[in-house]
Amino acid sequence: MGAIMKHLVVPIIIAAALLSLSGCKSEKTDEAAATTAAITDTGGSAAGDFGPPQGEPINAILTSPPLVPPPTGRSTPAKVIVQLEVREVEMEISEGVKYTFWTFGGTVPGSFIRVRQGDTVEFHLKNHPDSKMPHNIDLHAVTGPGGGAASSFTAPGHASQFTFKALNAGLYVYHCATAPVGMHVANGMYGLILVEPPQGMPKVDKEYYVMQGDFYTVGKYREKGVQPFDMQKAIDENPTYVLFNGSEGALLGDNALKLNVGETVRMYVGNGGPNLVSSFHIIGEIFDKVYTEGGSRYQENVQTTLVPAGGSTIIEYKAEVPGTGVIVDHSIFRAFNKGALGMVKTSGPENKAIYSGKEVDSVYLGDKAVSAAPVAAAATATAGGVLTLAQQIKAGEALYNGTCSVCHQSNGDGIPNVFPPLAKSDYLNADKTRAIGIVLNGLNGPVTVNGAKFDSVMPPMSQLNDDEVANIVTFTLNSWGNKGGRVTAADVAQVRKATPRPQGAAH
Amino acid sequence: MRSVLLACCLFSTASFAGSAYVRVPAGGFSSVLKYEDSKGKQKIVGFELMKNPVTNAQFLAFVRKYPQWQKGKAPKAFAEPTHYLSHWQSALVLGGKVKPQQPVTQVSWFSASAYCEAQGARLPTWNEWEYTAAADRTRHDARKDPAWRESILGWYAKPSNTPIADVGKTPANVYGIQDLHGLIWEWTEDYSAMLVSADNRNQSDPDKSKFCGASALSMADKENYAVMMRVAMLSSLEAVNSTSNLGFRCAKPLP
Amino acid sequence: MKKLLFALFFCFALTTNAATPLPGDSVLQINNTFTNQDGKNFKLSERRGKPQLIAMFYTSCRYICPLIIDSGKGVDNSLTPAERNNLSILLVSIDPKRDTPKALMYIVNKRKLDTKRWTLARTDEKGVRTLAALLGVRYRMLDDGEFNHTSALILLDAEGRILARTETLGSKPDPQFLVAVKKALAPTGKR
Numbered sequence: 001m002g003a004i005m006k007h008l009v010v011p012i013i014i015a016a017a018l019l020s021l022s023g024c025k026s027e028k029t030d031e032a033a034a035t036t037a038a039i040t041d042t043g044g045s046a047a048g049d050f051g052p053p054q055g056e057p058i059n060a061i062l063t064s065p066p067l068v069p070p071p072t073g074r075s076t077p078a079k080v081i082v083q084l085e086v087r088e089v090e091m092e093i094s095e096g097v098k099y100t101f102w103t104f105g106g107t108v109p110g111s112f113i114r115v116r117q118g119d120t121v122e123f124h125l126k127n128h129p130d131s132k133m134p135h136n137i138d139l140h141a142v143t144g145p146g147g148g149a150a151s152s153f154t155a156p157g158h159a160s161q162f163t164f165k166a167l168n169a170g171l172y173v174y175h176c177a178t179a180p181v182g183m184h185v186a187n188g189m190y191g192l193i194l195v196e197p198p199q200g201m202p203k204v205d206k207e208y209y210v211m212q213g214d215f216y217t218v219g220k221y222r223e224k225g226v227q228p229f230d231m232q233k234a235i236d237e238n239p240t241y242v243l244f245n246g247s248e249g250a251l252l253g254d255n256a257l258k259l260n261v262g263e264t265v266r267m268y269v270g271n272g273g274p275n276l277v278s279s280f281h282i283i284g285e286i287f288d289k290v291y292t293e294g295g296s297r298y299q300e301n302v303q304t305t306l307v308p309a310g311g312s313t314i315i316e317y318k319a320e321v322p323g324t325g326v327i328v329d330h331s332i333f334r335a336f337n338k339g340a341l342g343m344v345k346t347s348g349p350e351n352k353a354i355y356s357g358k359e360v361d362s363v364y365l366g367d368k369a370v371s372a373a374p375v376a377a378a379a380t381a382t383a384g385g386v387l388t389l390a391q392q393i394k395a396g397e398a399l400y401n402g403t404c405s406v407c408h409q410s411n412g413d414g415i416p417n418v419f420p421p422l423a424k425s426d427y428l429n430a431d432k433t434r435a436i437g438i439v440l441n442g443l444n445g446p447v448t449v450n451g452a453k454f455d456s457v458m459p460p461m462s463q464l465n466d467d468e469v470a471n472i473v474t475f476t477l478n479s480w481g482n483k484g485g486r487v488t489a490a491d492v493a494q495v496r497k498a499t500p501r502p503q504g505a506a507h
Numbered sequence: 508m509r510s511v512l513l514a515c516c517l518f519s520t521a522s523f524a525g526s527a528y529v530r531v532p533a534g535g536f537s538s539v540l541k542y543e544d545s546k547g548k549q550k551i552v553g554f555e556l557m558k559n560p561v562t563n564a565q566f567l568a569f570v571r572k573y574p575q576w577q578k579g580k581a582p583k584a585f586a587e588p589t590h591y592l593s594h595w596q597s598a599l600v601l602g603g604k605v606k607p608q609q610p611v612t613q614v615s616w617f618s619a620s621a622y623c624e625a626q627g628a629r630l631p632t633w634n635e636w637e638y639t640a641a642a643d644r645t646r647h648d649a650r651k652d653p654a655w656r657e658s659i660l661g662w663y664a665k666p667s668n669t670p671i672a673d674v675g676k677t678p679a680n681v682y683g684i685q686d687l688h689g690l691i692w693e694w695t696e697d698y699s700a701m702l703v704s705a706d707n708r709n710q711s712d713p714d715k716s717k718f719c720g721a722s723a724l725s726m727a728d729k730e731n732y733a734v735m736m737r738v739a740m741l742s743s744l745e746a747v748n749s750t751s752n753l754g755f756r757c758a759k760p761l762p
Numbered sequence: 763m764k765k766l767l768f769a770l771f772f773c774f775a776l777t778t779n780a781a782t783p784l785p786g787d788s789v790l791q792i793n794n795t796f797t798n799q800d801g802k803n804f805k806l807s808e809r810r811g812k813p814q815l816i817a818m819f820y821t822s823c824r825y826i827c828p829l830i831i832d833s834g835k836g837v838d839n840s841l842t843p844a845e846r847n848n849l850s851i852l853l854v855s856i857d858p859k860r861d862t863p864k865a866l867m868y869i870v871n872k873r874k875l876d877t878k879r880w881t882l883a884r885t886d887e888k889g890v891r892t893l894a895a896l897l898g899v900r901y902r903m904l905d906d907g908e909f910n911h912t913s914a915l916i917l918l919d920a921e922g923r924i925l926a927r928t929e930t931l932g933s934k935p936d937p938q939f940l941v942a943v944k945k946a947l948a949p950t951g952k953r
């Protein structure tokens with residue numbers, strides 16, 4: 001080997017070693033990651049067929065919102081028979097406003113359906129004889145053409161049937177898919193079907209069903225009467241109402257969702273659209289868990305979560321304090337101007353450690369506040385019985401600036417025709433006892449100060465104690481060319497005793 | 508010579524002649540349905556169409572004369588027993604809730620065809636119906652007018668809890684024909700030619716094997732929801748079906 | 763002369779076959795006259811008495827119709843000789859203008875159909891509409907004379923009532939449909 005090669009050998013060996021080491025390392029990380037993923041993946045539809053149904057066929061329990069059917073409690077796949085009826089119904093969308101809804105099961109959103117992954121669902125769709133329109137159904141839980149829409153097109157007064165196997169767990173939207181689809185959805189034809197994972201959903205104390213939708217009427221928001229659907233507004237994606245569970249009062253007042261302190265709650269939340277995406281939030285609460293988009297994994301500690309149009313989410317939290325949580329779409333004009341508002345009322349004992357309620361209501365002077373140090377010094381001196389005039393004046397100035405200067409101004413000039421001056425005031429200098437009485441009791445009616453007439457209202461300064469009044473009056477007497485003098489706390493106490501407090505004064 | 512059949516009186520048993528026929532002249536026409544095979548306009552040959560849909564009174568006279576079409580007697584294959592004339596009190600009695608001048612509903616395609624044939628007429632084709640219904644009071648083709656569309660959509664939005672109005676109460680269109688909108692759905696001779704996929708979202712993707720060389724029946728004018736909904740309705744029906752909002756009128760060739 | 767639809771089932775009482783009227787849901791109640799590949803006229807009620815397969819097609823169909831014949835043959839081939847004897851197959855054209863008896867015979871020969879059991883027939887336009895409506899077949903004539911139509915093979919019992927239908931076409935028969943056919947042909951079955 002030549003000399004050159006000899007020099008290269010070591011670096012080459014080192015380089016090779018480094019490369020192989022790093023190769024090993026990343027392999028291990030990949031392996032670890034792969035293993036982690038393999039443990040928690042549900043396997044999707046490929047792993048969702050648990051074989052033929054066992055046992056007797058079960059008639060599914062359907063519930064109207066906001067209630068949810070009980071857990072299936074099953075551990076084997078079953079045949080579940082679902083009977084769902086379409087009805088076209090006129091109902092109130094807002095107080096005094098009627099709208100013709102097209103519904104699954106007579107409600108908006110439609111009945112909640114609950115099955116278990118691997119179940120064989122025999123679906124019967126019935127279209128009430130009074131319906132004007134044909135309808136069908138597309139369940140997002142169905143693996144098959146149109147989600148069932150192709151097999152369920154039903155004329156009024158007739159029924160259709162089709163069967164599917166629920167291969168994927170999750171919370172799925174269902175909706176009508178008859179042309180024009182947007183109009184059928186906008187009229188309220190949507191709901192949720194929950195396909196439980198094989199082990200069931202973890203136990204919680206309460207479960208609720210909430211579904212948002214946008215609505216389009218010819219009339220304006222809350223314009224009374226029977227309102228027809230407005231196709232142009234729907235195309236423009238300009239809703240008149242954005243609502244939870246199909247009407248403005250659906251989750252308000254007596255219809256608010258109920259919880260007790262200490263309970264865990266799960267909400268199955270859907271968004272029928274037809275157009276808007278929801279920024280789902282409950283004021284006063286944080287979601288401990290959010291099963292994003294109604295799937296199998298959860299995020300933790302979420303304030304606001306997105307619910308796509310034609311999609312869902314599952315939120316869970318524990319109620320720790322009593323009060324009313326407000327359910328909103330946090331695109332906030334929808335909440336306050338279009339009705340996207342609901343309530344959760346939690347009752348039970350308060351827990352001040354977590355939320356105290358209002359503790360202090362104090363005066364906030366903002367930039368009007370001056371240093372309170374002189375006031376403190378005066379207080380100490382008074383306590384020690386050694387209050388000097390200088391200390392009184394200094395304390396009085398601080399207090400004057402915090403209370404009196406708003407009207408009488410910091411230079412004592414007042415405001416012409418409105419608030420009388422204190423500077424070089426003949427009225428003040430004439431009678432200091434009268435001055436004390438005015439601070440304590442206020443003054444109504446006409447006065448003449450320095451030749452100018454005033455007719456205003458000065459409120460009684462009920463918030464001041466004797467020391468404070470004494471210091472303020474002493475300060476004014478010794479400022480702005482006034483004649484000087486001193487007022488003691490005892491003087492103030494005497495005036496307070498001798499004069500009646502006007503109505504509304506505190507003390 | 509134009510044959511004019513007078514509108515019959517209430518409870519007429521002498522003849523079940525339908526209401527007057529009105530002449531609809533020939534014309535070119537762009538259907539809102541886009542037939543992949545046709546190149547644009549359809550040609551409508553002139554024909555006559557009933558001014559109003561067939562009424563309860565007229566259909567009652569028909570089943571008096573042809574008892575095999577009475578409720579309870581019509582064979583299952585031609586009229587589904589649960590629905591056929593189910594709102595009538597009995598086979599030959601309308602009953603208090605059913606008014607003679609309301610359009611007859613709960614009739615199957617077979618029974619509607621039979622009625623028309625009994626007077627030497629037939630059901631109109633979809634194209635003839637759409638052509639005539641495109642008109643409003645002043646225009647032959649009002650379909651592009653958003654106000655016209657909204658007013659039709661308005662009827663679809665109303666629930667069926669109010670009784671159907673009598674025929675002849677809506678203003679006649681420019682041809683002189685009434686009640687094409689806002690009253691009932693109407694059978695056509697070729698309702699079964701509405702070859703639309705039951706899942707209406709697949710419109711532009713024809714299932715060639717399902718419809719044998721399917722030429723997709725899609726919407727040329729996607730904004731004409733009024734017509735889209737009529738097509739959806741007809742495509743959901745079998746000939747033997749009837750619904751509480753579905754009636755008919757007859758057509759015949761020019762004399 | 764145009765047949766009046768409302769006189770449809772006046773004639774069932776006059777058929778030579780049966781004294782009792784056809785059941786209310788029988789397809790054979792249709793009163794229109796049909797003509798077979800030999801030019802012979804007949805009524806559907808004359809085919810009462812044995813189960814049969816029925817379908818609608820047209821001879822110049824390029825896409826699916828050949829498969830309809832394959833489907834019929836496929837069912838045939840899955841039957842025992844005894845079963846085959848009891849089953850007849852009727853194909854009716856939706857294109858009466860072009861499908862004359864001669865055109866029908868052409869197909870019979872081309873596909874080597876046994877006319878003892880296979881019948882290809884035509885009727886007038888009104889008859890086509892009515893039969894299609896009874897069978898739930900939908901069709902539309904295109905500008906070029908072709909047709910769009912749904913394709914189904916339908917099993918009728920001996921009285922003409924619909925027992926089963928399949929839209930799965932081809933020489934390999936739809937298994938569920940085949941079960942229904944065999945059941946209908948079983949000796950203790952329907953009459």
